[in-house]
Amino acid sequence: METEQKLDALQSRFPEVGKDVLLELLITFGGSVEQTKLMLEEQFGPRDIKTAVKREIKGKFPATKRKANVETAASESCVVAKKRAFPQKQTSFKVSKASANISTTLYNKEQIESTVPYLRFYPSFLPDSLADSLLDELLSKRAQFKDKMFHIAGNECHSNHQSAVFYDGDIPEQKYDNGFYKNSKSMAQSFTGNIRTAKFLIEDQANEVLATTKKHPLQVQSEWRASLCVGNYFHTNKNNLDWHSDRLTTIGPLPLICSLTLGATRIFRIRKQYGESPIYNIPLPHNSLLLMLPGTQEEFKHCVPSLGNSLVARHPRANETRINLTLRMSRAHLQNNTPSCPICKSAMTLRRMYKKPASRGYYFWLCNGGYRSGKECPGFYFANLSDMEKPRAKLYTRDVKQATRWLAEDDHEARTATEFHMEDVKD
Numbered sequence: 001m002e003t004e005q006k007l008d009a010l011q012s013r014f015p016e017v018g019k020d021v022l023l024e025l026l027i028t029f030g031g032s033v034e035q036t037k038l039m040l041e042e043q044f045g046p047r048d049i050k051t052a053v054k055r056e057i058k059g060k061f062p063a064t065k066r067k068a069n070v071e072t073a074a075s076e077s078c079v080v081a082k083k084r085a086f087p088q089k090q091t092s093f094k095v096s097k098a099s100a101n102i103s104t105t106l107y108n109k110e111q112i113e114s115t116v117p118y119l120r121f122y123p124s125f126l127p128d129s130l131a132d133s134l135l136d137e138l139l140s141k142r143a144q145f146k147d148k149m150f151h152i153a154g155n156e157c158h159s160n161h162q163s164a165v166f167y168d169g170d171i172p173e174q175k176y177d178n179g180f181y182k183n184s185k186s187m188a189q190s191f192t193g194n195i196r197t198a199k200f201l202i203e204d205q206a207n208e209v210l211a212t213t214k215k216h217p218l219q220v221q222s223e224w225r226a227s228l229c230v231g232n233y234f235h236t237n238k239n240n241l242d243w244h245s246d247r248l249t250t251i252g253p254l255p256l257i258c259s260l261t262l263g264a265t266r267i268f269r270i271r272k273q274y275g276e277s278p279i280y281n282i283p284l285p286h287n288s289l290l291l292m293l294p295g296t297q298e299e300f301k302h303c304v305p306s307l308g309n310s311l312v313a314r315h316p317r318a319n320e321t322r323i324n325l326t327l328r329m330s331r332a333h334l335q336n337n338t339p340s341c342p343i344c345k346s347a348m349t350l351r352r353m354y355k356k357p358a359s360r361g362y363y364f365w366l367c368n369g370g371y372r373s374g375k376e377c378p379g380f381y382f383a384n385l386s387d388m389e390k391p392r393a394k395l396y397t398r399d400v401k402q403a404t405r406w407l408a409e410d411d412h413e414a415r416t417a418t419e420f421h422m423e424d425v426k427d
């Protein structure tokens with residue numbers, strides 16, 4: 001097939017992507033339409049015949065599909081601020097599809113850890129007095145938790161819960177996830193004394209667990225230290241957090257994330273990123289600590305639904321309010337070496353492919369310019385994280401053979417899938 005024909009074929013499937021960008025990607029993938037399509041589907045969603053037919057039927061709303069997919073990628077629930085909201089149906093479709101899966105509730109440490117070995121659960125983790133005063137302090141700081149603001153397909157969106165990012169020490173110049181959100185700056189706070197005390201206890205627990213597990217070279221090799229804490233404020237049972245996995249830009253591949261719940265007991269849901277996965281409901285009570293071990297963000301997604309039954313128990317003082325603190329360790333040099341988008345020069349976000357077995361596990365950089373400014377951009381690089389610990393390093397590549405990949409040990413489907421080498425594919 002001639003290049004021009006290849007471009008036409010790609011353009012008909014991905015009309016939202018410019019021809020110059022398609023050409024660039026086609027070159028990256030050694031002229032393989034199949035591989036370029038795989039990568040684009042990873043970003044923009046599958047383009048099989050059924051999807052094409054659906055697009056035809058939807059007719060005049062070609063952007064809707066894109067919005068829904070970007071929403072999945074942005075991994076946030078979105079309340080569209082502008083008047084032209086996209087149809088609510090898109091969001092509810094996703095929810096009903098998810099709840100069609102078998103869902104199981106895991107009630108205690110034994111059930112949780114034996115069913116999802118990536119998790120560790122500690123009820124009543126902090127001394128009661130510390131948990132209570134931390135809760136009171138955070139309740140009094142409600143005004144400092146902000147809606148996360150971002151753009152989807154040109155619409156300004158607000159998250160349906162509020163967030164703050166606490167830093168151990170001074171607030172750094174460079175914001176969490178390269179300021180993924182429009183208002184990242186207004187969310188930045190410093191650790192308080194109570195957060196710091198909790199952090200020491202959580203770190204000890206985390207390091208004790210990590211000492212019993214095998215360390216992957218991509219993981220933090222030193223002691224685990226929480227350098228930042230993303231706090232989420234769910235004022236009422238209506239506030240939710242949509243299905244997502246946590247972005248890796250600041251914390252790197254295979255991160256450990258420690259989540260402390262304060263206040264009301266809400267349901268935390270978790271399921272595999274791919275395949276027919278059951279959904280697990282985990283009620284998280286006041287002062288419970290959930291460790292998401294390395295690999296959890298890669299293999300699973302999680303959410304806090306706003307369904308009526310998501311509130312399991314009110315808290316005597318916080319009532320329906322649940323605040324959770326997620327402690328994370330930033331990777332010192334990762335943010336400094338985040339590549340700029342080859343198309344629009346915006347900062348990029350680090351993600352991992354998971355949809356197709358043959359490409360699953362590759363880390364990649366995706367332009368985040370669109371989320372901040374509303375101007376969409378499909379800028380893409382593969383990630384080469386081998387020099388991640390160096391102060392100055394090139395962490396991107398256009399060559400899939402140089403790309404960093406991680407697969408779960410039990411992911412036999414991807415391990416036995418045809419290797420994702422461009423020369424294997426003949427168009």
Ligand SMILES: [Zn+2]
Nearest residue numbers: 341344367377
């Ligand atoms: Zn860009």
